[in-house]
Amino acid sequence: xxxxxxxxxKNSSDDDSxxxxxxxxxxxxxxxxxDDDDNLSDPSNHDLxxxxxxxxxxxxxxxxxxxxxxxxxIKAEKNKVRDHPPPINCEDFIVDISFNPVKNLIALANIVGxxxxxxxxxxxxxxxxxxxxxxxxxxxxxxxxxGLTMYSTSKDKTIMATDVETGxxxxxxxxxxxxxxxxxxxxxGEKIVTGDDGxxxxxxDMRKADPIFTIKIGEEHISDMITNDAxxxxxxxxxxxxxxxxxxxxxxxxxxxxxYDSELTCMGLFRSDTKxxxxxxxxxxxLYNWKEFGYHSDEFIGQKHAIQCMVPITxxxxxxxxxxxMLRAAHMxxxxxxxxxxxHRLPVECLDISHDGQYVASCSHDNDVKFWNISYFESIDSLxxxxxxxxxxxxxxxxLPSSNVKNASDxxxxxx
Numbered sequence: 001x002x003x004x005x006x007x008x009x010k011n012s013s014d015d016d017s018x019x020x021x022x023x024x025x026x027x028x029x030x031x032x033x034x035d036d037d038d039n040l041s042d043p044s045n046h047d048l049x050x051x052x053x054x055x056x057x058x059x060x061x062x063x064x065x066x067x068x069x070x071x072x073x074i075k076a077e078k079n080k081v082r083d084h085p086p087p088i089n090c091e092d093f094i095v096d097i098s099f100n101p102v103k104n105l106i107a108l109a110n111i112v113g114x115x116x117x118x119x120x121x122x123x124x125x126x127x128x129x130x131x132x133x134x135x136x137x138x139x140x141x142x143x144x145x146x147g148l149t150m151y152s153t154s155k156d157k158t159i160m161a162t163d164v165e166t167g168x169x170x171x172x173x174x175x176x177x178x179x180x181x182x183x184x185x186x187x188x189g190e191k192i193v194t195g196d197d198g199x200x201x202x203x204x205d206m207r208k209a210d211p212i213f214t215i216k217i218g219e220e221h222i223s224d225m226i227t228n229d230a231x232x233x234x235x236x237x238x239x240x241x242x243x244x245x246x247x248x249x250x251x252x253x254x255x256x257x258x259x260y261d262s263e264l265t266c267m268g269l270f271r272s273d274t275k276x277x278x279x280x281x282x283x284x285x286x287l288y289n290w291k292e293f294g295y296h297s298d299e300f301i302g303q304k305h306a307i308q309c310m311v312p313i314t315x316x317x318x319x320x321x322x323x324x325x326m327l328r329a330a331h332m333x334x335x336x337x338x339x340x341x342x343x344h345r346l347p348v349e350c351l352d353i354s355h356d357g358q359y360v361a362s363c364s365h366d367n368d369v370k371f372w373n374i375s376y377f378e379s380i381d382s383l384x385x386x387x388x389x390x391x392x393x394x395x396x397x398x399x400l401p402s403s404n405v406k407n408a409s410d411x412x413x414x415x416x
Contacts, residue, residue, distance in 0.1 A: 084359060084373040085120040094363040096140050099354045100164075102147040106352075106361060108369060109138035115152055117164070120371065129167060133160050140184040142192070151192055153181040159194060161206055171206045182221045187231055187248075195222025201236060201246060213251040217244045224266050228273035228290065235293060237264035237278055245293045255293045260286075265322075268312040270332060277332060279307035279320060287332065300335050303328065311351040311360060313377045319360055321348035327362055327372065338380070342372040 093111040100106065105128075108116040113134030119126045134154035141152045149170060150162045157180055161171040179198035186192050190206035199218030202211040220239035227234045233254055234246045241260035246253055263281040269290075270277060276288040278296070283303040286296035308322030313329070317338070321327045325344040330337050344364035351362050353374075363369045 083122040085122060085125050085371040087371070088118060088125050088369040090116070090367045090369070093365065093367055094369060095137060095349060097350050097352050097361055097363050097369060098141045098143055099352050099361065100143050100147040101145060101355045103355070105147070105164075106354075106369070107141045107143070107150060108363070109141040109152060111137045113138050113154060113156070115141055115150065115162075117150075131162055131167060133162065133169075134158060136180075139180070139182060140194075142184055142186045144186055144190070145188050149190075151184060151186060153184045153194055155180040157181060157196075159184075159192070159204065161190075173204070176204075176211075177202065183223060183225055185225045185227070185234075187227065193225055193234060195225055195236060197221045199238065199240070201225070201234070203248070203251075215246060215251070215253065217246070217253060217256075218242060220263075223264060226267045226269065226276070228269060230273075233291065233293075235267065235276065237267055239263045241280075243278060243288075243293055257294055265306070265308055266310045266320075268310045268318055270312055270318070271315055275333070277310070277312075277318060279310050279322075281306040283307055285310075285318075285320070285330075285332075300330065300332065308348060309351045311353050313353065313357075313360070313374055317377055317380075319351060319374070321351055321362060323347050325364060327351070327360070329377070341374060342370060344368070344370065 088108070090108065090110065092114075094108050095111055096109040098107045098109075104120050106118050106120055108118065110116065113132070113136055115131040115133055115138060116127060117129040117131065119128050131150075131152075133152055134156050136155040138152055138154050141150065143150055143164070148164055150164050152160050152162065153176075157175050157177050159173040159176045159181065160169060162168070163170050176194065177196040177198075177200060179196040179200065181194050181196050183195045184192060187203075191204065191212075192206075193201060193203050195201045198216075199220055199222060200214060200216050201222060202214050204211050217236060218238045218240050222236050223239055224237045225234055227248070231248060234248050236244045236246065238244065241262055241264060243257040243264060244253060245255045260280065261282070262284075264278050264286075265281055266279040268277045269275070274290050276290055276293075278286045278288065280286065283301065283305055285300040285307065287298040287300065288296050303324070305324040305326075306322045307320050310318050310320040313319055316333045317329060317331050319327055319329050319341050321344075325346055325348055327341040327343065327348065328337070329339060329341050341360065342362060344362065344366060346365035348362050348364045351360060353360050357378075358373060358375045360372045360374050361369055362372070
């Protein structure tokens with residue numbers, strides 16, 4: 001079962017920010033990561049012994065490793081200093097995060113209805129503004145294309161547009177949906193799309209008082225929505241396991257997929273927006289050709305834990321995370337696991353990538369936001385050989401340089 005923020009705000013209480021997952025259960029399945037993101041793995045005597053055994057068992061493969069350019073690139077990056085902003089520790093549960101598209105700013109939406117705006121650099125993360133916007137949990141926050149307007153949605157059924165520079169409210173839709181708003185995406189200009197807990201999708205123009213259209217596509221929550229640059233089709237992932245696409249020009253449903261046996265939780269676009277990847281609560285990722293949303297063309301069994309969120313890093317590489325707290329990187333074309341990007345002690349709720357592509361930020365049920373330097377992905381992506389066949393035994397020692405996870409076998413402990 002996916003652990004999402006609905007478990008935390010079901011009573012609309014400011015006190016519902018604690019996790020329902022016990023630490024004992026989590027520690028039985030994952031190694032102790034520590035509180036410092038620069039020391040994610042505790043090098044106890046037992047772990048050191050395991051590392052030595054792993055090195056010994058893989059010594060016969062060293063010659064093969066030397067011939068793999070991807071392995072060489074990862075090893076070279078490990079020797080470089082990885083700079084990234086320090087983590088942000090919050091008092092309340094963080095539901096969503098969003099990087100500003102033009103400035104070094106990140107917005108954090110929390111369970112008490114506030115949006116915290118932080119300025120970040122390698123040296124510090126500094127709170128610059130607190131927007132007290134909603135009466136209940138703020139479930140989504142996004143910036144427009146120029147980073148001047150911030151949109152937020154909430155369990156209180158409202159949608160707000162706030163001026164980032166002045167902090168003044170530009171637009172407010174009260175009772176925008178009959179059910180609490182669950183997800184939101186920006187279409188550019190002053191248009192956004194929102195989806196609610198009851199399976200209804202609405203398109204809004206901030207210059208108008210009423211929605212452009214309202215379409216009921218299911219009975220469960222709309223977990224994620226995505227469109228490409230052409231903005232002809234909007235694809236919606238549902239909690240009922242159905243992928244629905246909407247023709248935005250005609251304002252009607254375009255296609256509806258077959259029902260999957262699990263919740264569809266998140267999506268990402270790849271290969272110049274020609275490929276759609278959809279994550280599921282079973283740990284699978286389904287691949288679709290754009291405009292062919294009826295059934296997937298391929299699937300990738302990534303891990304045994306639920307995937308809650310994903311973010312495309314390059315045209316081929318995706319970073320996913322969710323129930324087990326690990327941020328994992330995978331190359332989708334061809335399919336190959338790359339390693340751990342980062343790690344939280346508790347489940348991860350949301351991922352986003354900075355405007356310059358240098359950092360990925362992640363928020364977890366620990367009420368923290370961490371930054372991971374992923375600029376090395378561009379060089380690794382270009383070295384992937386389409387004819388390369390993955391050898392998991394070799395890849396055991398190739399955790400990514402942002403992770404600082406010393407016991408490389410921890411990565412594969414969560415895979416199917």
